[in-house]
Amino acid sequence: MKTLQGLLDGRELKAILFDLDGTLIDSVPDLAAALDASLEQLYYTPAGLVRTRSWVGNGARKLVQRALANALEIPENAVSPSLIDQLLAVFFDHYGEHSCEQTVLYDGVYDALSNWHQQGIRMACVTNKPARFSDPILVHFGLQQFMPVLVGGDTLAVRKPDPAPLLLACEQLGVDVANTVMVGDSVNDVRAARAAGMPVACVSYGYNHGAPVADANPDLLVDNFFDLVRS
Numbered sequence: 001m002k003t004l005q006g007l008l009d010g011r012e013l014k015a016i017l018f019d020l021d022g023t024l025i026d027s028v029p030d031l032a033a034a035l036d037a038s039l040e041q042l043y044y045t046p047a048g049l050v051r052t053r054s055w056v057g058n059g060a061r062k063l064v065q066r067a068l069a070n071a072l073e074i075p076e077n078a079v080s081p082s083l084i085d086q087l088l089a090v091f092f093d094h095y096g097e098h099s100c101e102q103t104v105l106y107d108g109v110y111d112a113l114s115n116w117h118q119q120g121i122r123m124a125c126v127t128n129k130p131a132r133f134s135d136p137i138l139v140h141f142g143l144q145q146f147m148p149v150l151v152g153g154d155t156l157a158v159r160k161p162d163p164a165p166l167l168l169a170c171e172q173l174g175v176d177v178a179n180t181v182m183v184g185d186s187v188n189d190v191r192a193a194r195a196a197g198m199p200v201a202c203v204s205y206g207y208n209h210g211a212p213v214a215d216a217n218p219d220l221l222v223d224n225f226f227d228l229v230r231s
């Protein structure tokens with residue numbers, strides 16, 4: 001079986017970058033509740049959990065754009081920016097108030113991060129979720145003590161699949177890209193890692209727009225964090 005260390009061709013594993021939604025936390029119940037409350041407030045039909053799950057992963061603006069395309073039954077690129085801005089503002093209010101109510105850590109995440117931390121592995125969170133929502137979630141679940149660096153979807157002008165957020169995380173951790181591995185749940189994480197020049201492991205249980213993340217050909221695919229530690 002391949003290992004995280006084994007992905008580095010003999011170079012030492014010094015850092016791991018983690019995606020947030022669908023990798024460390026199951027956030028869709030809170031995202032869907034906030035999205036549906038926002039849609040209803042503006043007199044659109046609510047979207048529900050299953051649809052919301054398939055829309056997460058490209059940041060809050062895209063989530064809202066996809067919800068509007070669905071509600072108005074028009075293509076995503078035909079949704080007007082002013083409608084997106086309007087729903088996004090309402091969504092931010094709802095999600096900001098209720099981001100940690102139904103959200104849970106996936107099994108094994110806390111202990112795995114604690115273990116790697118004890119081994120001296122440096123860790124960062126690189127998510128497309130805006131930083132002001134991601135930070136309180138990391139604090140709520142006690143993960144901030146293991147991950148001193150957070151690069152959110154609005155930290156830079158670009159987001160995953162652009163490699164820049166991953167490169168910034170390495171810089172802030174003070175670790176070379178050559179000693180770093182990305183762990184995510186979607187094709188965006190795989191593309192960003194490839195473009196940054198680092199190997200990528202994926203969890204199979206995440207979101208990935210409703211498609212199996214195996215299709216994106218990660219270097220390692222695991223079903224849970226226990227396997228990621230064991231591997």
Ligand SMILES: O=C(O)COP(=O)(O)O
Pocket residue numbers: 019020021022056057058059060126127128129130153160
């Ligand atoms: O789309 C989002 O807001 C979150 O995406 P993530 O999977 O990069 O954490």
Ligand SMILES: [Mg+2]
Pocket residue numbers: 019020021022023057184185186206207
């Ligand atoms: Mg994700």
